[in-house]
Amino acid sequence: MSRTAPTVALRQSETQTRKGLHNDQIYEEMFAAILEQRLAPGTKLSEDTLGEIFGVSRTVIRAVLQRLAHERIVQIHPNRGAFVSEPSPAEAQEVLQARRLIEAGIIREAIRRQVPSDMETLRQSVAAERESLEQGDHESWVRLSGDFHLKLAAIAKNHTLAAYVKELVSRTSLIIVQYQKGNVSPCSCDEHTQIIKAIEARDEEKAVELMMAHLKACEDQLNLRHEEGKADLFSIFAKPGGRAERKRRAV
Amino acid sequence: MSRTAPTVALRQSETQTRKGLHNDQIYEEMFAAILEQRLAPGTKLSEDTLGEIFGVSRTVIRAVLQRLAHERIVQIHPNRGAFVSEPSPAEAQEVLQARRLIEAGIIREAIRRQVPSDMETLRQSVAAERESLEQGDHESWVRLSGDFHLKLAAIAKNHTLAAYVKELVSRTSLIIVQYQKGNVSPCSCDEHTQIIKAIEARDEEKAVELMMAHLKACEDQLNLRHEEGKADLFSIFAKPGGRAERKRRAV
DNA sequence: TTAATTAATTTTGTATACAATATTTTTTAC
DNA sequence: GTAAAAAATATTGTATACAAAATTAATTAA
Numbered sequence: 001m002s003r004t005a006p007t008v009a010l011r012q013s014e015t016q017t018r019k020g021l022h023n024d025q026i027y028e029e030m031f032a033a034i035l036e037q038r039l040a041p042g043t044k045l046s047e048d049t050l051g052e053i054f055g056v057s058r059t060v061i062r063a064v065l066q067r068l069a070h071e072r073i074v075q076i077h078p079n080r081g082a083f084v085s086e087p088s089p090a091e092a093q094e095v096l097q098a099r100r101l102i103e104a105g106i107i108r109e110a111i112r113r114q115v116p117s118d119m120e121t122l123r124q125s126v127a128a129e130r131e132s133l134e135q136g137d138h139e140s141w142v143r144l145s146g147d148f149h150l151k152l153a154a155i156a157k158n159h160t161l162a163a164y165v166k167e168l169v170s171r172t173s174l175i176i177v178q179y180q181k182g183n184v185s186p187c188s189c190d191e192h193t194q195i196i197k198a199i200e201a202r203d204e205e206k207a208v209e210l211m212m213a214h215l216k217a218c219e220d221q222l223n224l225r226h227e228e229g230k231a232d233l234f235s236i237f238a239k240p241g242g243r244a245e246r247k248r249r250a251v
Numbered sequence: 252m253s254r255t256a257p258t259v260a261l262r263q264s265e266t267q268t269r270k271g272l273h274n275d276q277i278y279e280e281m282f283a284a285i286l287e288q289r290l291a292p293g294t295k296l297s298e299d300t301l302g303e304i305f306g307v308s309r310t311v312i313r314a315v316l317q318r319l320a321h322e323r324i325v326q327i328h329p330n331r332g333a334f335v336s337e338p339s340p341a342e343a344q345e346v347l348q349a350r351r352l353i354e355a356g357i358i359r360e361a362i363r364r365q366v367p368s369d370m371e372t373l374r375q376s377v378a379a380e381r382e383s384l385e386q387g388d389h390e391s392w393v394r395l396s397g398d399f400h401l402k403l404a405a406i407a408k409n410h411t412l413a414a415y416v417k418e419l420v421s422r423t424s425l426i427i428v429q430y431q432k433g434n435v436s437p438c439s440c441d442e443h444t445q446i447i448k449a450i451e452a453r454d455e456e457k458a459v460e461l462m463m464a465h466l467k468a469c470e471d472q473l474n475l476r477h478e479e480g481k482a483d484l485f486s487i488f489a490k491p492g493g494r495a496e497r498k499r500r501a502v
Numbered sequence: 503t504t505a506a507t508t509a510a511t512t513t514t515g516t517a518t519a520c521a522a523t524a525t526t527t528t529t530t531a532c
Numbered sequence: 533g534t535a536a537a538a539a540a541t542a543t544t545g546t547a548t549a550c551a552a553a554a555t556t557a558a559t560t561a562a
Contacts, residue, residue, distance in 0.1 A: 022545095047514070057547045058514085063317060070321045072411075079514060079553050091410075097360075098411045105352035159342075160323075160349045164415055273515095298544070308517045309544085330523050330544060 027064045036139040041086040071167050089224035092175040096219045099168045109156035118155045122196050130189045181223035278315045287390040292337040322418050340475035343426045347470045350419045355459050360407035369406045381440045432474035
C-alpha cells in the first residue's frame with residue numbers, strides 16, 4: 001500500500017487514525033466529504049486506506065461503501081474497487097427529470113400539510129444559505145442549498161419520498177461538480193425565498209411552477225454535450241490504453 | 252442453532268446446501284421468496300442458517316441482507332438480526348402515495364416515448380398475468396401483476412424512476428400480504444388492459460386517471476385501521492413480555 | 503527506446519475466529 | 533408452582549487470514 005500520504009479530504013486533523021467510529025458515523029463523514037466536493041468524482045476509495053483513516057477493519061468500510069453505492073453516490077466495479085460516481089450526461093438528465101416529478105409532488109403535499117413553524121424552518125434554511133454565500137463558503141453553500149429541498153420534503157411527511165429526494169439532491173451535487181459551465185450559479189436563495197412565499201400563500205400552481213423553473217435553471221447551467229469536452233480531448237490525443245483513469249489520486 | 256429443520260420456502264430441493272451461489276443470485280432468490288410470499292413478513296432471517304442454505308459464509312449473506320434492507324424489504328434491528336419487513340399502516344399509505352406520484356409521471360413519459368413493440372411487451376405481460384390467475388397460481392400472479400408496472404417504467408426510459416418503482420412495487424406486495432381484507436382482489440388484468448389502450452391512444456389524462464384509480468382500488472382493498480386487528484388481540488390477551496414475536500418460524 | 507510478456511505486488515472477495523450482545527435455559531427464592 | 537436472578541447458549545458485529553483477481557513493475561525481444 002502507498003504508505004506515504006493517505007492524504008485525503010476527510011475533515012480530520014492530518015493523517016491520523018481515529019478509533020471508535022462506526023458504520024453510521026463513517027457513512028456520514030464520507031457522505032459529507034463527497035457532497036462538499038472534498039472527494040472529487042472518479043476518486044478511488046481504497047478499502048485499506050479508509051480502514052486505516054477511520055481506525056476500523058475493511059469489514060466496516062465495505063458496508064459503508066455498499067450503502068453509498070446503493071445511493072448512487074459511489075460506484076462499485078467488481079474486483080476493481082469503489083469510486084466516487086461520475087454521472088454521465090444521460091444520468092444527469094434522468095436525475096433532474098426525477099427531481100422535477102418528485103419535488104412537484106412534494107411541494108403540493110407540503111402546501112397541504114404546512115404549519116407556521118415549518119415556514120420558519122424554511123426561512124432559517126435560506127438565511128443560512130445566504131450567509132454562507134456571502135462569506136464565500138462554497139462547501140457549506142452546496143450543502144445548505146440542498147438542505148432546503150430536504151426540509152421541504154420533511155414537511156410533506158412522506159419518509160419514502162424524502163429519502164428519494166435526499167438521494168437525488170446528493171446526485172445533483174455530483175452532477176454540478178462535473179458539468180457546471182462557466183462561473184458559479186447566480187444566488188438561488190432568491191428562488192427559494194419565492195417558493196416559500198408561494199407555499200405560504202397556498203398557491204399550489206405558482207409554487208410548483210417556481211420549483212420547476214428553479215430546477216430547469218439548474219439544468220440549464222450544465223454543459224451536458226458529449227462526455228464533458230475535457231474527456232473528449234483526452235480520448236482523441238491519449239495513447240491507446242487510456243491512462244486518464246489512473247491519474248486521479250486515490251483516497 | 253436449531254439444527255432441526257432449517258426448513259424454508261427458498262425454492263430448492265429440500266434442505267440442501269447449494270454451493271457456488273454468489274451475491275446477486277442469492278439476492279434474487281431471497282427477493283423472489285419474499286415477493287412471492289414464501290417468506291412472510293416478520294420472519295427472522297438468520298445469517299447462519301441462510302449461509303448454510305446457500306453454501307456461503309455469513310459475509311456474503313450479510314451483504315445481501317443489507318441490500319434488501321436498503322430496499323426496505325428487510326428490516327435490520329442492530330444486534331438482533333434481520334427480519335422480513337412488516338410495514339405499518341402509515342408506511343403503507345406513504346408507499347401508495349409515492350406510487351401515485353411516480354407512476355403518474357412514468358405513464359406520461361411512457362406515452363411520449365412509446366414505440367409499437369413496447370405495447371406488445373405490455374400486452375404479453377397482461378396475458379401472462381391473466382393466465383396465472385386462471386390457473387390459480389397465486390404466487391406467480393403476484394409477481395406478474397407487479398411486472399406490468401415495472402415494464403411500464405422501463406418504457407419511460409428513466410433508470411432512476413424505474414428503480415424507485417421496483418422498490419415500491421415490492422413494498423406494496425408486502426403491504427398486501429399484511430393488510431388485504433377479505434378475499435382476493437378482483438382481476439386487475441382488465442385495469443391493466445385499459446391502461447394499455449389509453450397509452451396507445453396517447454390519451455395522457457385518461458391513462459393517468461386509470462392508473463390513479465387502479466392504485467386507489469389497491470389501497471381500498473386494505474384494512475389499515477389500527478395495527479392489524481390480529482395484533483391487537485394478542486397484545487390484549489397475551490402475558491406481559493410479548494411472545495408474539497417469537498412464534499414465527501425462523502428461516 | 504518501445505512493445506509485449508512475465509513476475510511481483512497490491513487490492514478485492516470470502517471464510518473463519520473471536521468479542522460483544524441477545525436470547526434461552528437453569529437455578530434459586532418465595 | 534411462579535417469579536426473579538444467574539448461568540449457559542446462540543447470534544450478531546468486527547477483525548483477521550487466505551484465495552482470487554487486477555494492477556503495477558520488471559524483464560525480454562524487437
